[in-house]
Amino acid sequence: MALKVKLLEHTPDPEKIIASAAKLCYSSVGVEDIMENLTEENTEKFLNMLMSYGHESPIEHVSFTFAIEGVSRSLTHQLVRHRIASFSQQSQRYVRLNQFEYVIPPEIKKNDRAKEVFIASMEQSQKAYDELVNILKDRYINEGMNALNAEKKAIEDARYVFPNACETKIIVTMNARSLMNFFRHRCCNRAQWEIRELAEEMLMQVKKIAPTLFKYSGPGCVNGPCPEGKMTCGKIAEVRAKYQTENK
Known part of the structure; x- marks a missing residue:
């Protein structure tokens, strides 16, 4: 069964919500006026400022909910390690699998x-x-x-x-900061192939909704040195070129 990912829901105007939080942090504006003058240009300015400062807490104010199917139990065992998230997975305890689907590694x-x-x-x-x-x-x-x-x-x-290959379905909700952390680890070439495929698909979908917010998202080497040290894949130039092309 092929991987299917659907972005079910997300915080409306996510970039503007984050920009308003940043505006509150760095100005004397009151709550009545917090959304005023948040043009597309000003919103992008606030988001870029947050990224340059490393001030990521305002990013937590927006969330994204995905429906995922065609993945293995092996993948979801890894996925639920990202603990700042909410998960609802199809139960093998309550659902009888008269013919279970499974994922075959490439x-x-x-x-x-x-x-x-x-x-x-x-x-x-x-x-x-x-x-x-x-x-x-x-x-x-x-x-x-x-x-x-x-x-x-x-x-x-x-x-x-049932084996780890057994196909499952899961609903996942993460805030944007947790998503960025997820992409940092799971878009990496050293991530297991199946969860990397999932992460790349999720990243592609959220970029359509919040392109400025996720502009520099991806594996850790996109914005700095490879965090894998001696375990590096050795393809940092290739990886950066891939994600920079996708950001254009």
Whole structure:
């Protein structure tokens, strides 16, 4: 299943909201007048000033909500490590997966034998899951539980046989500052391929909404030295060229 990312909602006029917060910090303006004279030019000026000062707290006043599907449990295990965010993920405890979807890594797809072994493993997981659900469900029914509750209880334990490749769906909400941190780590060439693909798609979508705010977002090397030290990918010029081109 292919990756799908949809920006469901975001704070209206996000750049203007951040600019108003910056205006409050650096002027004597009152709350009644905070949005006055915030032209496109002034808004961009306030945003650039914030970035140059490293004053990022006003950026937290805006948030973005994404619907994501076609990703693996392996990816979401990484995603939820970004703790300043809200997550709602499809539950394997309450949703019976009669035929689970799965993500095949590109390097496995390239090799026919590797792909064959991988798919066989996925099919075996589904077979084991179905068998476990039926065994446990029958037992619970025999113990006096009704069929609906018996199935719900059965899939709680049967789901343990599912692999990291199992496809899942998740809703994610992050404020802009957390998003920038997410992009800094996950757009990096050293990030795992799947979450890097997700991060790049999310960045592309938020740039359409707030181009000035996310103008310099991307991996850490875009605006400074590579933060990976000896673990660097060694392609800093190539990475910078890519993101600078996208910003034009």
